Amino acid sequence: MESKTATILIVEDDPLIAQDIQNKLRNQGYTNTYIVDNGIDAVNHVARIPPDLILMDIVLPGDMDGIQAAGLIKQQFNIPIIYLTAYSNQDFLDRAQITDPMAYILKPVAERELYAALSIALNKAKNERQRDEISLLNATLISFAEALIVWNVAGKVVKANSSLLRLLGLQESEVMGLDISEVIDLYQLDDPAFNTTSLVYTIQQNGGYQDTENFILNLKNNATLSIRISASQIFDKQKSCYGYVLQIRDDSQRxxxxxxxxxxxxxxxxxxxxxxxxxxxxxxxxxxxxxxxxxxxxxxxxxxxxxxxxxxxxxxxxxxxxxxxxxxxxxxxxxxxxxxxxxxxxxxxxxxxxxxxxxxxxxxxxxxxxxxxxxxxxxxxxxxxSEQKLQQAAKVYDTTTEGIMITDTQFTIVAVNHAFSDITGYSENEIIGQQSRLLQSGLHDRNFYQNLWDFVQTAGYWQGEITHRKKNGDTCPLWVSISTIYEDDKKAVNYIAMFSDISSIKQSQEKLEYLAHHDHLTGFANRLLFNARLEHAIDQAHRNRTMAGVILLDLDRFKDVNDSLGHAAGDDLLKQLAKRFRHCLREEDTLGRLGGDEFIFLVEDVENIERIEYIAQKIQDTFLTPFIIGTSEVVMTASMGISLYPSNGDSVAKLVKYADIAMYKAKQRGKNCFAFYNENFNKDHDRRLQMATQLRLGLEHDEFTLHYQPQLCLKTGTITGMEALIRWQHPDTGMIPPMDFIPLAEETGFIEKLGQWVLLEACKQCKLWHQQGHEGLLVAVNLSAREFMFTDIVSVVKAALVKTGLEPQFLELEITESSLMDQAERVVDTLVNLKALGVKLSIDDFGTGYSSLSYLKGFPIDKLKIDRSFVNDLPHDKQDAAIAKSVIVLAKSLDLTVIAEGVETQAQSDFLLSQGCDEIQGYLFSPAVTADSFEKLLLKQ
Structure with missing residues (x-):
């Protein structure tokens, strides 16, 4: 092979060095190159595609360095290796020398040095291969069992192996240098057509010769042999024929x-x-x-x-x-x-x-x-x-978690598995030969075992639960299956018992039974268990002619704890409450939790109303001590409703329902109290349920409308804006005032949908008036506490502005003072985000709550509204006058606009003007009117 076509493998972990070497090789004409970056990949690559030469880095990453990789390659392949190294460390060189490298090249690699090393290594490898091939050919010819003779293209014999010489009875000196035809003609073949000329011609035409039948060879000693002849050409590296080889096989014995x-x-x-x-x-x-x-x-x-x-x-x-x-x-x-x-x-x-x-x-x-x-x-x-079944059975026997015990018909134990020992504590050596009664716990009588074995004798098997005794004396429940093993004649020869320790199952069943009937957080009875106990208490009270009481408790403002401190804090509070409640009732009474922040208590054998009233007060008193949640001190209250058997009902459903109605009545009374149920509560409850349904239908049927009360500038008397106020025109009962449905809407959560409708309608109407020429008009919309705290109010306001096209500076959002101060720290971000939209913010009913001036200073508000309760008796009531003056002064000092609502007399208006109030609204100018009527007021200006 010419060196320029040689395949070279580069083993180098540094990609820059590897690429540099490959480029230098290509410059020298070596285009067949491969790169790997570790010893393991090098060994695998050589196994797949053996190269002509390897450039091997000595230090490689991983578990195999270059010397180790070269050693493995040398064991299987005679491939020349040149080491690449950046070091001349003698230890490395001594180790590397064992692998018989062709050369060492120091990094960085010089192109001239690389070319010289490659040329020398490839030529040396080529010469070694040629010597090996010649030696191999000679060794093959000498050791080949068949008779072989080789001659060159000139027809002269150049080699004959020992097998041929023995077959023909000649010495090597008698054959070497003879013409091949002279050697063949020494022997008479039985085929006159066979001669050297025809043989060589056939080989040249067909690339070889293979006889199809036997020839008879006449030897010198007059003996004959049945032989077969084959021949082929011999080529050099350039694919040129330089000789022929003839093979003669003795076929007589075959x-x-x-x-x-x-x-x-x-x-x-x-x-x-x-x-x-x-x-x-x-x-x-x-x-x-x-x-x-x-x-x-x-x-x-x-x-x-x-x-x-x-x-x-x-x-x-x-x-x-x-x-x-x-x-x-x-x-x-x-x-x-x-x-x-x-x-x-x-x-x-x-x-x-x-x-x-x-x-x-x-x-x-x-x-x-x-x-x-x-x-x-x-x-x-x-x-x-069959083998697989036996193997599977043996594996199951040894690895199953079920204990297996085999006895003879006299109940002597003859075999056990590993699980048996794990469950009982007895080792195989301790238990083999013992009677199975050793495992009896003593908790089953003689009749139990007699009935068990009678059934086995009749049916051939038994299955059930048995309590057994372990080696350490403990007992545990087992689920046992006993079967009889018969011989072919149906005679019983053994009994096999398979059993499982079901202790954990029974414990799990008991735990599941408990969890199915108890609240996981407090351990109190859940609704299912409470109802069952209430049913039992009703039956017992009926028999004993006593009373039973149901107390339903709902925490006031529990959601605020969850929202401000997190649900984990809420759970902690409920656990602390449960601990306090346990001291309020007797052992025979039942404490229950219905979910969320609702608890329910069953008081049995109540002699009189005073008794259950005493218990309710005792529960109420548990809230007097604040709760410590983490680092926070939390003050809680609760509202409770009480129903009694038999005066309020004779079923579980009625007593729970009426206690719930009474609890809501307690909330209406101001919370932090309890109320006994009476029939009027039920009527009020039904009315409220009916109104809640009608509220939803009213919004769907367009029964709601907006009225607008003008807001005037005190100095000029002109209309600067209006407050949007909702009205409900019921088709049957007529106009329903807001005070009759707004609290219910807030309680049920419907206020969120209703508030979104008000906001959208108010923005739409204001935009319409702007388009009609009343530019600069501002609309004020009230936000309820629920809307502000529990909806994404920023997204709702933004959507309304986008949908209606109203510029944000013409929308004013009124938020009650109490809503802001209840969650002052939380609302700041919401106010900031609303202000970022460009809308105006106003505090409604200012002065009726407990504002902190530090919080007020931090709120991004634009206006304060003086509540009507401070305006009614102006200017004659000195206290109201002082409050109104203080609010105006405070607003001015904070650079806020101030407006007074409920202005009905000229005297009130004059007083407010004299104190620097900016705006007013009230019956003095106009009540809240329809959009059409308001438009007429605008046209009169």
Whole structure:
């Protein structure tokens, strides 16, 4: 091979150095190069694509450095290696020398040094290969068992091996240098047409010569041999013929063997035709099956036509996963050794069978080579299935978590598995030979065991729960299955017991039973258990002619705790409450939790109302001490409703329902109290439920409308804006005032949808008036506490402005003082985000709450509204006058606009003007009116 076409593998972990070496190689004409960056990949690459030369870095990453990789490669391939190194460390060089490298090149690699090293290494490797090839050829010729003679293109003999010399009875000196025709003519062949000229011509035309029949060779001692002749050309590296080789094989003994074999095969065919195993006999020289027994068709599902051109016809049907097994079998045959293997075959119909093949090579003694192969194949599918079942059974026996114990018919233990020892504590040595009654716990009487064995004798099996005693004396429940093992004559010979420790199952069942009937957080009875106990209490009270009481408790403002401190804090609060509640009731009473912040209590055997009132007050008193949640101190209150059996109802459903109604009545009274149920509550409850439904329908049927109350500038008397106020025109009952439905809407959460509708309608109307020429008009919309705290109010406002096209500076959002101060720290971000939209912010009902001036200073508000309660008695009431003055002064100091609502007299208006109030609204100018009426007011200006 020319050095420029050489394949070179570069093993270098630094990609820049590797690329540099590859570029330099290409500059020198070496285009067939590969790069790997570690020793393991280098070994794998050489195994796939052996290169002509390797440039190997000594220091490589991973578990294999360059020297180790070179050592592995040298063991399998004679490939020249040049080491690349940045060091001249003697330890490295000593280790590297063991691998017989061609050269060392220091990094960075110089192109001239690289080219010189490559040229020397490749030429040296080429010369070594040529010497090896010549030595190999000579060794092959000398050791070849067949008679060989080699002559050159001039016809002169250049080599004859010892086998040929022995066959012809000549010395090497008698043959060397003779013309090949002289050597052949020394012997008389029985074919006159065979001569040297025709032989060489045939070789040149066909690339070789192979006789189709035997020739008779006449030897010097007048003996004859039956021979076969073959010949071929010999080429050099340039594919030019430089000689010929003739092979002469003595075929006499083979012919005698074949005659004897034919006779023995005839007898053999008669024998194997009656056995179920497949017998295959192959001629390995011709690679043909010369005999296959009739069983082949039965096992493989098809006939095999003879002669079949394959030594091993069964190979085509081998299951894919077992092909490696058969490959190993064939390798063993190459070593002339008998071998056997079990593998699967896939029949033409797709059915998979297991077969066991035993192969025996038949050796021709004179030549020591295989010329026949005998294979016996058995279908072992049934045996394999049996083996697998036995293996599976043994594995199950040893690895199952169920204990297994086998006794004889006298109940003597004869075998146990590992799980038996794990469950009982007895080792196999301790328990074998003992009576099974050793495991009895003493918790079952004699009749139990008598009935058990009577059933086994009758039915052959028994299954059930038994409590047994362990070696350490503990008892545990077992689920046991006992079966009888019979002999063929149906006689019982053994009993086998399989059992599982069901302690954890029973504990889990008890735990599940508890969890199914108790609240996981407090441990109180859940709704299911509470209802069952209430049912029982009603029956008992009926029999004893006493009362039973139900107290339903709902925490006030529990959602604020969750929202401000997190749900974990809320759970902690509920646990603390549960601990306090346990001290309020007797052992026979029931504490329950219905979910969320609702608790329910059952008081049994109530003698009088005072008793249950005392318990309710005791529960109320548990809230007097603040709760410590983390680092926070939390003050809580609760509202409770009470219903009594039999005066309020005689069923679980009624008593719980009426306690719930009473609890809502307590909330209406101001919370932090309890109320007993009466029938009027029920009527009010039904009315509220009906109104809640009508609210939803009212919005769907466009029953709501907006009225607008003008807001005037005190100095000029002109309308600067208006407050949008909702009205409900019910089709049956007429106009319903806001005070009758707004609290219910807030309580039910419907205020969120209603508020969104108000906001959208108000913005739409304001934009319409702007388009009609009333530019600069501002609309004020009230936000409820629920809207502000529990909806994404910023997104709602933004959507309304976008949808209606109203500029944000003409929308004013009014938020009550109490809503802001309840969650002052949380609302700041919301106010800032609203202000960022460009809208104006106003505090409604200012002065009625408990504002912190520090918070007020931090709120991004634009306006304060003086509540009507401070305006009603102006200017005569000194306290109201002082409050109004203070609010105006405060607003001015914070650079805020101030407006007063509820102005009905000229005196009130004059007083407010004198104190510097900016705006007013009230009946003095106009009540809230429809959009049409408001438009007329605008036109009058």
């Amino acid at each position: 012919q005698r063997y074949e005659i004897a074999l034919l006779d023995s095969e005839t007898r053999f065919r008669q024998l194997v035709s009656h056995i179920e195993s497949i017998f295959i006999l192959s001629d390995t020289r011709k690679k043909q099956v010369i005999y296959v027994s009739p069983a082949y068709e039965k096992i493989y599902g098809q006939q095999l036509s003879l002669p079949a051109n394959d030594n091993f016809p069964f190979i085509n049907y081998i299951h894919f996963d077992d092909q490696t097994k058969v490959a190993k079998l064939l390798l063993a045959l190459d070593k002339k050794e008998p071998c056997e293997e079990t593998f699967r075959i896939t029949k033409p119909d797709g059915i998979i069978r297991w077969v066991h093949a035993r192969c025996y090579p038949v050796i021709e003694p004179q030549k020591d080579e295989i010329y026949r192969m005998a294979c016996i194949i058995d279908d072992v599918t049934l045996q394999k299935a």
